[in-house]
Amino acid sequence: MAPLPGREEVERKLQELIDGTVAREEASEWARPFIVEEAGPPRVADEAAWTAIGAIGMADAPTTDRRYLYDVEDFEAWLQELRDAPPASTVPRSEHDL
Numbered sequence: 001m002a003p004l005p006g007r008e009e010v011e012r013k014l015q016e017l018i019d020g021t022v023a024r025e026e027a028s029e030w031a032r033p034f035i036v037e038e039a040g041p042p043r044v045a046d047e048a049a050w051t052a053i054g055a056i057g058m059a060d061a062p063t064t065d066r067r068y069l070y071d072v073e074d075f076e077a078w079l080q081e082l083r084d085a086p087p088a089s090t091v092p093r094s095e096h097d098l
Contacts (some may be wrong), residue, residue, distance in 0.1 A: 004034055007049045007088060013056055014079040018072055024060040031057035048085030052078055 005013075013030060016022035022030075035057045044050045055070075055078045063069040 004044055004046075004050065004053070007046055007082065010049045010052045010056070011079060011082060014052060014075055014082065017056070017059055017075045018079065024068060027056050028058065028060040031059075046088030048082050049088065052082045 013022070013027055017024065017027050031053050034053050055074075059068075059070060059075070061069040
């Protein structure tokens with residue numbers, strides 16, 4: 001299992017979405033393996049980064065009234081939430097915590 005990306009990498013991916021330097025589909029594809037590998041309760045130390053990874057995985061979600069469910073304002077909000085979150089724990093959660 002690949003390690004989950006750190007907060008800095010997740011922030012970079014969100015900024016790329018905001019800047020338009022990465023396509024929504026590409027960003028979602030980047031997040032998808034982490035989401036699939038961590039099916040079920042995640043064993044991560046940084047809950048904020050995990051939440052943002054899940055959001056990035058939905059960046060290309062379609063909707064019925066417009067092309068995409070989420071837009072740049074959503075990406076900006078996700079990035080701000082990640083930046084405002086308290087620092088991650090330095091000790092990963094154990095399976096006993098799940």
